[in-house]
Amino acid sequence: MDSFELSSTPVTPKVGALDMDRLSFILFGHAAFQYLNAACELGLLELLMNRGPLTSEEIRKELLLEERSVEILLLGSTALGLTVKEGRRYSTAPLIISLSKEGAWRKIKDTVAFEQHIVYEGQADFVDSLRHSTNAGLRRIPGDHPDLYHRLSQHPHLKSIFYQYMRSWSELANDHLVAELDLANATRMLDCGGGDAVNAIALARHNPGIEVTILEIPGSAAVTETVIAEAGLAERISVQPGDMFTDQFPPENDCVLFAHQLVIWTPEENTALLRKAYEALKPGGKVVIFSSISNDAGNGPLIAALDSVYFAAVPAEGGMIYPWSVYEKCLRESGFSSIQCADVPGWTPHGIITATKSCEPPRSPSAF
C-alpha cells in the first residue's frame, strides 16, 4: 500500500487521450452496463460458468428466452467480452471465472444490482443536479426525507440491495483497513453510520481488545443488530440508533471511523462531523476516513469520477468522491494533526486517512 503525508501527494497521473473508440464507448456506456446487468440478472454468466461452453440454442432453453432475445444478449455480451464465442459455443470470460473463484465476482454482482436498481434512474437527473447543486435524482426513490438512507426504510427490497452492495463494496477493500489500522492499544471505537457493521465486525475480529459502538439511523439499526448477532459479536459491538448530526457521540473513544460516509455530505457538514469526532476522542486518539478518494490533480481515478455522478444526483444534497486535499482541510479545521494517507491497491479507488487528536491541550488564542 502506498503511504504518504497529505500536502505531499505526488505527480499528476496521465489520462489517455480521447479517440473514437473511447468516445463511442462513452456514447453507449449506458447500453454496455445494461448488457452487464442482463447477463447477471438472467444468469447467463453463472450458467456458462457451471455448464458451458453451450450453443445459443442450449442457452435459450436454459434461460427460457425467445430466440431473438438470446441473440441480442449474446451479441452484446460477446462484443463486450463478458462471454467468449468459440465455434458455435459460448463460455464466460476467463477474468470473470477467476474473479468468481476468488469470491470477488459475487461482490461485483452486488454492485451491479445496486447500480441498476438504486443508482441508474437517478443519474438521468445529473444535469439538473449540477444546475441546482442538489440531489435531483432522489425523486426517483419515493419518500419525503431529503436523503436516500431514510427513504430506504420504506422500500425493503431496495434496502436489502443497498446493504448487500455496501457490504460487498466495503469487503472489496477493508482487509487493507484492518491491516493499516493499529488498534493494538485501543479499547473503544465509534463507527459513524456503520451500515450493516461490515467494517466494525472485521476490525473487532482482528482486534480482540476493542469494543465498538455503531451510530446508525433508527430505520437501519435493526439490520445492523441482526448482522452483529449473527457474527456472535453482540457483547462487543453495540448499536446506538440516532442521527450523527444532531445526537451526541459517545465519549472517550480511541478511534472514530467514518467509512464511506464523508462522500455523502458537503465539506462544511464533514468538518462539523469531524469536530464532533474530535470531541469524542481521548487525547492521542485517531479519526479514520475509509472511502473512495479522488486525486488532487483532478483527473481521476476514473472510477472515482464516475461514482461522483451518483453522489451528485442521488443520496444527499451535497457530496462527491472528494480529493485528499479536501479531507486535509476539513481535518485541520476540526483540530486534527499528524494526517497520514494510504492509497489502497486494486481497481476500486479506496483510500485510508488517519489523523490524531494531539495529547497537547489546544493552544489558547493568546498563545499565538
Ligand SMILES: C[S@@+](CC[C@H](N)C(=O)[O-])C[C@H]1O[C@@H](n2cnc3c(N)ncnc32)[C@H](O)[C@@H]1O
Ligand atoms: C454509504 S453507507 C456506509 C455504511 C458503512 N459505513 C460501510 O462502509 O459499509 C452510509 C451509512 O450511513 C448511515 N447514515 C446516513 N445518515 C446518517 C445519520 N444522519 N446518522 C447516522 N447514520 C447515518 C446510513 O444509514 C448508511 O448505513
